Amino acid sequence: MRDALVAAAFELFLERGFEATTVDDIVALAGVGRRSFFRYFPSKEDVVFPDHERCLADMTAFLESVAEDPEPVARVCDAARMVLRMYAENPTFSVQRYRLTKSFPGLRAYELSVVWRYERALAAYLRRRFAGWSDGDLRADVIAAAVVAAHNNALRSWLRSGGEGDAEAAVDHALALVRNSWAPDGGPAGPGEPADEDVVVVITKRRTPLWRVVRELEGGQGPG
Amino acid sequence: MRDALVAAAFELFLERGFEATTVDDIVALAGVGRRSFFRYFPSKEDVVFPDHERCLADMTAFLESVAEDPEPVARVCDAARMVLRMYAENPTFSVQRYRLTKSFPGLRAYELSVVWRYERALAAYLRRRFAGWSDGDLRADVIAAAVVAAHNNALRSWLRSGGEGDAEAAVDHALALVRNSWAPDGGPAGPGEPADEDVVVVITKRRTPLWRVVRELEGGQGPG
Structure with missing residues (x-):
């Protein structure tokens, strides 16, 4: 029944739009009662x-x-x-x-x-x-x-x-x-x-920004 | 007037709660009309x-x-x-x-x-x-x-x-x-x-994850 409600809801949402579709429309198309809808879904948003x-x-x-x-x-x-x-x-x-x-x-x-x-x-x-x-x-x-x-x-x-x-x-x-x-x-x-597995030797100053060292190690593949 | 509406709204929100406060309550306390409220704020949420x-x-x-x-x-x-x-x-x-x-x-x-x-x-x-x-x-x-x-x-x-x-x-x-x-x-x-300004020499394998190299350069200050 849950799947039937989702299918009915989407059929109506796509046909009429989300806002123009009511929970009553959905349960009518799915052939179930309102209470069944709210057993599965707290709100109309949830069925989406x-x-x-x-x-x-x-x-x-x-x-x-x-x-x-x-x-x-x-x-x-x-x-x-x-x-x-x-x-x-x-x-x-x-x-x-x-x-x-x-x-x-x-x-x-x-x-x-x-x-x-x-x-x-x-x-x-x-x-x-x-x-x-x-x-x-x-x-x-x-x-x-x-x-x-x-x-x-x-x-x-x-x-x-x-x-x-x-x-x-x-x-x-x-x-x-x-x-x-x-x-x-x-x-x-x-x-x-x-x-x-190549060994890489990086000689840098400690204050060099890390991104620069990383870019070096990436072989210059980063942006910029 | 905008500031007065915000002040009135917050006084009421803190006193009664957000949901129990209406726009009518806010404009009454601020001493202005509803239209003034909506000129500044599309909804009650916006005044927050x-x-x-x-x-x-x-x-x-x-x-x-x-x-x-x-x-x-x-x-x-x-x-x-x-x-x-x-x-x-x-x-x-x-x-x-x-x-x-x-x-x-x-x-x-x-x-x-x-x-x-x-x-x-x-x-x-x-x-x-x-x-x-x-x-x-x-x-x-x-x-x-x-x-x-x-x-x-x-x-x-x-x-x-x-x-x-x-x-x-x-x-x-x-x-x-x-x-x-x-x-x-x-x-x-x-x-x-x-x-x-210390010089740092890092010898690593190219496949070493970059985070590990970065942590090394950070002097082990990272987590782990």
């Missing part, structure tokens, strides 16, 4: 994003499943990929929803609050892992925001393209950029790192 | 954040005022500081509003949309500056998100403390963390960088 609650719960469980993770930044990247997979499971639906969300400020606000909850879930995990470290909470918040921004940059490109191309590869590439800059925890830096 | 529109406009003007900035990351950090200064100008009001916002989900959602607009303003500037660079849009989005997260981490700590301590120093410290990791553009890395 039917899988986020489950995904948030899955993400939280995933982050809590390992007490001592040697690679917390890699783990939050993996957690972010759970959101991508939810979108990529059903490209047609995801692209329709993206277009719908763009056109209604109310849905955009709802989406921002969902994104915020994902970001806080990632940050809460990192804060626990960085507890006692210098600037632990700050680093946790910044890394969580960077991971979410990288993930969403790749996700939105894919949605804008109409769901063409390899969304997972695009997200992997975006997340590698964050991991290369931020991973303070050890472990491989993931896709995007140079793979060869 | 009366200076964000001006701050957003100032920030956009600041970011557009220099066509060829040699240090775009430093510039978005300076742009973010404009928000901090707005809060720090009036600590009592800012702390009251922080407490009010925390207790009403509707205000929280409104605040998220404001934060999103700041982040997009920073990202739009960086996207222009990084145009043509490899992963320019992605880097712009990630850096904007990191700057906003760092700024808000310091701002929220200051607000939680009741407006005690040096908010500007806390924000400078937080932004330095982002600049040290991300500044792909040159210029000094800002506060937080080692200041002495």
